[in-house]
Amino acid sequence: MGRSPCCEKAHTNKGAWTRDEDQRLIDYIRTHGEGCWRSLPKAAGLLRCGKSCRLRWINYLRPDLKRGNFTEEEDQLIIKLHSLLGNKWSLIAARLPGRTDNEIKNYWNTHIKRKLLSRGIDPQTHRPLNQAADTDAVSNAPTELDFRNVPRVSNTKSTANPSLDFKFNDSQIKAKAESLEEGNSSSSGMTTDEEQQLQQQHKDKHPSDGQELNLELSIGISSFGRNSNSTAGVSTASSAESKPRLDNRKFHFPGQASICLCCQLGFQTSEICSNCQTTNGFNRYC
DNA sequence: AAATGCCGCAACCGCCCAGGG
DNA sequence: TCCCTGGGCGGTTGCGGCATT
Structure with missing residues (x-):
C-alpha cells in the first residue's frame, strides 16, 4: 500500500x-x-x-531571487554554514538572501567541493584530508580555511575535533541547529544559559575577532516580529504564514531590531546595507 | 567542422513531517 | 490515536551547452 x-x-x-x-x-x-x-x-x-x-x-x-555568480563572501559563508549545519541546504539558504537551497546545493557539489578538495580539505568533515581519514589524529596543522571556531555538525559520522575547545558536543550543537527550524531557540536542547556560555567561551578565546563570522544560531523565525510583507507584490498569504517555517527573507532576533545578514556577519556595519536591498526595492532582513 | 567528453544546473523522485479530520 | 494529505527537503538524474580532440 x-x-x-x-x-x-x-x-x-x-x-x-x-x-x-x-x-x-x-x-x-x-x-x-x-x-x-x-x-x-x-x-x-x-x-x-x-x-x-x-x-x-x-x-x-520567485521575484526576489538573486541570479548570477556567487561572491567570495557567499562562498565563505556557505562553507562555514556547511561546516556547522552539514547538508541542511534549506537552513543554509535561509542565511543567504535570494539564494535557494537547490542553487546552493548545486553550487556546493560543483564548485565548493572541488575547491575544498584542491585545498586538501575534506568537504564533508571540513578537516584536512589526511586527518579526515584518521579522525582520532590530533593536528594543529593550519589550513587555508580556519574552522577552529566553528562547531562542526555534519551528516557524516564524526568524533569531536580535539582542536575544538568547546564544552558542547556535536549532538548538542546539532540539536541546536535542528531547533533553528522551529523558530524558537529556547526550545532546543540547549538552554539560553548554555548558549550564552558557548558564546562567552568563544569570546574569551577570541576577544578581538569582531571581523570573523558571527554564527549566531538564533536564526529561526521568532514568534514575534514576523513581518507580513509580501514578496515583491506577490501575496504569500497561506502556508508560509500559518507554519513556523523558515522564511528566506526575514529574521528577527529577540531583543534586537531587524539587522541585515551582512551586518550580523560582520560584513557591514550599517543596519540595512545596500547588499540587502533587492532590485525591486524590498529590503531583505535576515 | 564534426565527434566526443565533461560540466553545470534545472527538474524529478522518494521520503519525511506536521496538521487536520 | 490513527490516517490522510499537503508541503518541504535532500539526493539523484538527465539534458543542454561548452570545451577539447
Whole structure:
C-alpha cells in the first residue's frame, strides 16, 4: 500500500518548462498567491504536477531571487554554514538572501567541493584530508580555511575535533541547529544559559575577532516580529504564514531590531546595507 | 567542422513531517 | 490515536551547452 501519487502523472508534462508555462504560473501566483500546490496546476491551466510548480516557482521564478555568480563572501559563508549545519541546504539558504537551497546545493557539489578538495580539505568533515581519514589524529596543522571556531555538525559520522575547545558536543550543537527550524531557540536542547556560555567561551578565546563570522544560531523565525510583507507584490498569504517555517527573507532576533545578514556577519556595519536591498526595492532582513 | 567528453544546473523522485479530520 | 494529505527537503538524474580532440 504505497502513497498516493502527488498528482495524476499520466496527464502531466515533465522536463523543461516553457515560457508559456512560466507565465501562467507567474500570473496565477500574482493573482492568488502561493499555496495549495496540488490544486494550483489545474486552476492555472498547467499540465504539471503541483510539486513541479512549487519547485519552479521557488527555485526559478520567485521575484526576489538573486541570479548570477556567487561572491567570495557567499562562498565563505556557505562553507562555514556547511561546516556547522552539514547538508541542511534549506537552513543554509535561509542565511543567504535570494539564494535557494537547490542553487546552493548545486553550487556546493560543483564548485565548493572541488575547491575544498584542491585545498586538501575534506568537504564533508571540513578537516584536512589526511586527518579526515584518521579522525582520532590530533593536528594543529593550519589550513587555508580556519574552522577552529566553528562547531562542526555534519551528516557524516564524526568524533569531536580535539582542536575544538568547546564544552558542547556535536549532538548538542546539532540539536541546536535542528531547533533553528522551529523558530524558537529556547526550545532546543540547549538552554539560553548554555548558549550564552558557548558564546562567552568563544569570546574569551577570541576577544578581538569582531571581523570573523558571527554564527549566531538564533536564526529561526521568532514568534514575534514576523513581518507580513509580501514578496515583491506577490501575496504569500497561506502556508508560509500559518507554519513556523523558515522564511528566506526575514529574521528577527529577540531583543534586537531587524539587522541585515551582512551586518550580523560582520560584513557591514550599517543596519540595512545596500547588499540587502533587492532590485525591486524590498529590503531583505535576515 | 564534426565527434566526443565533461560540466553545470534545472527538474524529478522518494521520503519525511506536521496538521487536520 | 490513527490516517490522510499537503508541503518541504535532500539526493539523484538527465539534458543542454561548452570545451577539447
